[in-house]
Amino acid sequence: MSALQVEGLSVMIGGAFLVENVSFEVAPGECLAIVGESGAGKSLTASALLGLTPDSARVTADVLTVDGVDARGFSDSEWRGLRGNRIGLVSQDALVSLDPLRRIGAEVAEPLAIHTRLSRGERRTRAEDLLESVSMPDVARRAAQYPHELSGGLRQRALIASALAGDPAVLVADEPTTALDATVQARVLTLLRSIADAGTAVVFISHDFAAVRRVADRVLVMRSGRVIEEGTVADVLDAPQQDYTRELIAASIHQPRVDRFGLGEPVLVAVEVSKTFSGVPAVAEASFTLLKGQTLGIVGESGSGKTTLARMIVGVATPDGGSLRWHGEHRVQLVHQNPLGAFDPRWTIGRSLREALEAGGVPRAARAARVADLLAEVDLSAQLALRRPAQVSGGQRQRAAIARALAADPDVLVLDEPVSALDPSVREKVLQLLRRLQRERELTIIFVSHDLDVVAAVADDVLVMQDGVVVEQGPVGEVFAAPQHPFTRELLAAASPMT
Helix, strand or coil: CCCEEEEEEEEEECCEEEEEEEEEEECCCCEEEEECCCCCCHHHHHHHHCCCCCCCCEEECCEEEECCEECCCCCHHHHHHHECCCEEEECCCHHHHCCCCCCHHHHHHHHHHHHCCCCHHHHHHHHHHHHHHCCCCCHHHHHCCCHHHCCHHHHHHHHHHHHHCCCCCEEEEECCCCCCCHHHHHHHHHHHHHHHHCCCEEEEECCCHHHHHHHCCEEEEEECCEEEEEEEHHHHHHCCCCHHHHHHHHHHCCCCCCCCCCCCCEEEEEEEEEEEECCEEEEEEEEEEEECCCEEEEEECCCCCHHHHHHHHHCCCCCCEEEEEECCCCCEEEECCCHHHHCCCCCCHHHHHHHHHHHCCCCHHHHHHHHHHHHHHCCCCHHHHHCCHHHCCHHHHHHHHHHHHHCCCCCEEEEECCCCCCCHHHHHHHHHHHHHHHHHHCCEEEEECCCHHHHHHHCCEEEEEECCEEEEEEEHHHHHHCCCCHHHHHHHHHHCCCC
């Protein structure tokens, strides 16, 4: 008997089908991956399985059975009784999903208070057992901490423990490893696979084909709200039948950069740069040289210090020791990982760009035309200036964020995880855009990422950081082909390439 059975599922919003006639089953102990571009309908399908679609959505299905329960026509209260009890959710952003004012132990125990008759003490013990089951280190201490005190990987483990608290028959994991570095991602994927092997039906939403290969049994490929291909992982990923599937897979495999052009004089020399927070070193005596026209990749686990180093380079944070020596005058701009959070949600994208131009000294009369020029430069329509950040796709927001950074006419662009949340085809387009902009504007780029495959595709040289220390650096091809440090070897092994 299937733990989850779906036939003819459709979701209509605003008179348009965003999900249409989707059918699949997931058996106990099986992991089904749903893949596709942004807007393919995969996350909306997942939301329909949990009764979490927008109020404006009209959801219909011939069959929608969760752990033997027919969920068609459920009221909000009926869905609340089903969620956490028979079906659980692990979302992409654990920091947002976890209550910032609630300790981790209480967060994990909440479903137990809703769905069981356990006493407070029994719930506390069970919560710690659940954290132990997801390999949370130092459980008693972590249970007493708040989400912001945990790393991204530990927060994701806490979210998984919370989703498992009600012992659901089905677990939906929607992009659960997107923002995690390679080694932490590998641990979370291993955990999800072990949950499936223990008998839970897992629905895994992802744009990462390497992750799909590692964790899934079967794959469902969606495009424009419809299922266009399905089968075993081997069948779909090794011998795809549809051109669209082949394009998605090809976009996920980055070729090492081969267009390394002549690099110029040093732009920035870092000498034993250090930064400490609350007595704990975040960056410890990091030294490197950045050359004009170079793309320097910075990689490492969460908490390795790569973002702190980037923040010191752009002047947002000040080193406690060492020096950052700029050779000449240079304009430096930062592109954040989360453009939705970086833009003012009340402002249109055009207004945000005009503000950046104003800060750069562009006269008021010239700003409207310059906004259109900036949008065109990043392959966006001028009409997008009228929209707010939440009204455009993730790829469009990231392009708009790059356009805003370009408004100041920078020499150096620092990008912090700029493509981590994008699906393969959109990610590849953004990377191509960055390569073009670098050539046309003669930009020097610092590219912070946990995705070693992406770094290999865009960077000339790479810094590998562990616990605030640069443990290895050099040309990216040499470092990745013959890593000298054990940690670099561990990172590369965890990256698990597609082929």
